[in-house]
Amino acid sequence: MWLRSPLYLVGSGGLIGVSLSLGALGLKGVKCVWEYEIVSGMVFTLYWDNISLLFFSAVSLIAGSVIYFSGSYMGHDTGADRFTYLVLFFVFSMFFVVFSLNMVSILLGWDGLGLVSYILVVYYQNESSNAAGMITALSNRVGDAAILLCIGVMGEWGSWSFMMNMSESGKGIALLVVLAAITKSAQVPFSAWLPAAMAAPTPVSALVHSSTLVTAGVYLLIRFSPVLEDVRLGLLALALMTTFMTSVSATQETDLKKIVALSTLSQLGIMMGALASGFPLIAYFHLLTHALFKALLFMCSGKIIHESNETQDNRAMGGLSLSLPYTGVFMNVANMALCGAPFLAGFYSKDLLVEMELLSKSGGILVSLIGLSVGLSAVYSVRLTYLSIVGGGLHLPLHSSGDDDPKILKSKVLLGVGAVVGGSTLSWVLFSSSEAVVLPPSLKFLTVGAILVGVGAGVVLSTGGGLVNNTSGFPGGLIQMWFMPLLSGHLLTGSGLPLSKAGSVLESGWLEKAGGQGAYSSLFTSSGVLLGGQEGGVKLMLISFSLLVLVGVMLSYPGQSKLYFQLVS
Structure with missing residues (x-):
């Protein structure tokens, strides 16, 4: 634990310093594009403007405050250093989501956010944390698949940048972007994972589940706002349902x-x-x-x-x-x-x-x-x-x-x-x-x-x-x-286990006799009978031949036959 004190101080102080610096640049309205050519034809691009600078400034400020807060709140935890490293990696993943100009590098940060959030949710490694982490991971994987499909669609345009003119051809990816955003921001019908993720430590909730991970979906839609014209009505319906549903639920909740x-x-x-x-x-x-x-x-x-x-x-x-x-x-x-x-x-x-x-x-x-x-x-x-x-x-x-x-x-x-x-x-x-x-x-x-x-x-x-x-x-x-919560996890697992048990009973019962095992048993029995008939050797063949000759002679002999009827009065 000798590394604990300087680690959280350096992490929190560095992030707060980054926050103030980027916030000052954002207030001045600085815009900058930085390109780095990895190999021929592949360019890694970062884009700074007031939107990205102010947002990452807020993320860094919150992350620095949370790390400093965890220095006391989790000071006696044996995995406190691991927690600090995970928070720093989470901020690093958020950096790619905020400053990236193309969907490929956004996917790197997007997957990083999902991975680190899962590790942080299962931090305590108990039953409730594992269940919450599984719901969180599976819900976010739907959004990851949508981002992958967006990359494939945008590849047809010759560019993965969301700054290009997408007024016409970009309308096809609107549904995919909205799907990715609502999974990360826990909108209907993916709302169950966020309350379940409260099984994580409180510093995780303060950073991940309040202002960074869940707002990444909103930030993505802000960047893609020019292509949302065709899906505005559906997005508005989901947003209002989420707001009304969670507001009513919050009035009844005691946790x-x-x-x-x-x-x-x-x-x-x-x-x-x-x-x-x-x-x-x-x-x-x-x-x-x-x-x-x-x-x-x-x-x-x-x-x-x-x-x-x-x-x-x-x-x-x-x-x-x-x-x-x-x-x-x-x-x-x-x-x-x-x-x-x-x-x-x-x-x-x-x-x-x-x-x-x-x-x-x-x-x-x-x-x-x-x-x-x-x-x-x-x-x-x-x-x-x-x-x-x-x-x-x-x-x-x-x-x-x-x-x-x-x-x-x-x-x-x-x-x-x-x-x-x-x-x-x-x-x-x-x-x-x-x-x-x-x-x-x-x-x-x-x-x-x-x-x-x-x-x-x-x-x-x-x-x-x-x-x-x-x-x-x-x-x-x-x-x-x-x-x-029932539809997202309990109903699926509760119905899946009885169905799997019923399937096991059926497979071990009459379905086994009617399927491959039954066919194998029938073939094995019939082949055993045939094989047994061939194991007698010459003796069996002579006896069989003699019987055949006897039957033939009896059938060919011209004997007399009589038929008698007896009437019973």
Whole structure:
């Protein structure tokens, strides 16, 4: 363990330095293309612009903070050095996804993200981690196959670069790009793997499952936004279903990490909806602000779980203002930013995103779903804040909690600053000429009204229970992610094992007699009879010949034959 201290310090300090440097270049709007010819005709190209520089700056900042956070959180873990190396390799894979100009090098980073995320999810090597890692790996392999098909299709154009003119010929790869993106970003019907991946250590969730891996799909769609015209309606439907489904599920969930994961899915659905509505820059804006406060929220959740004897039930974490005051402040700042509280990071991006979606000729159903999803996000955010501050908690009588670890506190400072001022700063950088968004009064008050209703519902749910008392059966399955966990893993494995056992019984029973084994047995028996008839030698042949002669003589002798009938009266 002598390498542990300098390793996490060098890793976190280097990544934060890279983050600040790239962030400065991104703020200045630097654009650069670097080409390296590997062999004749094969060129490796990297592309720097404000989108890639700012995004990788955020990734590096979060990764550096997470590594520094893990120096204390996982300080007694025997595999802590391995964890740090995996995080660094994850950032290296993210580098290829962010800065690569062609699909071949993007595939290298894309596969690297999937591989490292699987290793990090199964870090604890227990049954739940292995099951979650398998669902994660198989879901992401679907996206990898879609990227491979994209490479094959783009090869017909003579270039793998996504910067070429794809307005006409590029429409054929839109479905493949969307398929790759929704698997990585855990949209419907691939939503089950992200909550299952919460079996990983909390620093993994803060880095991988909040702001980097799951946002790689959104980043890919931002780069390919010119070719999404033909699939916008389908992408919008998937995004709204994901947002609504996960928002409802988050109001019923009691696992702290899963609540944060479901809120991530909800925000990813909002980003996908913005892309489908034709606002890639606004989706990118919300991607950056969401990454800052969501990573902070995961880190605070990990600290609370660690101080609560590894209990993840949010009903047992009350009284943070007394036991963990600094963590409680950081957590509620991040939570209110997620809710869209005024003048925090989420307020600038989320409110603008919702307003622009409402302006995009939306129908009544779309407007209702957007308003309902915004209200539900306020429900689980306020519920989490209420339980953390007002809740009584279920701490042990002789258990003491401390919030004086300098590594834990310092790792949250930069992310906390980003959660407060990140939205206003990035809004001036990304939108140089800001214009007022004018909405009709009905739409303008829709967001505010939905948030107020959500706040009230959150307080009611915190004090009076959930939406439904019984979460089992069909109604409970609808509440809990629309049976997605069952359809993704439990149903397939639960039905596959009985079918395999039935097949084994059939193969060992009458199917064996009717198939190859039965034919073999029949041929073996008949051939044995024939072989036995040939083993008598000369003696058997003489006897057979004598019998044949006797029968022949009897048949050829002209004897007399009589036929008698006897009548019985």
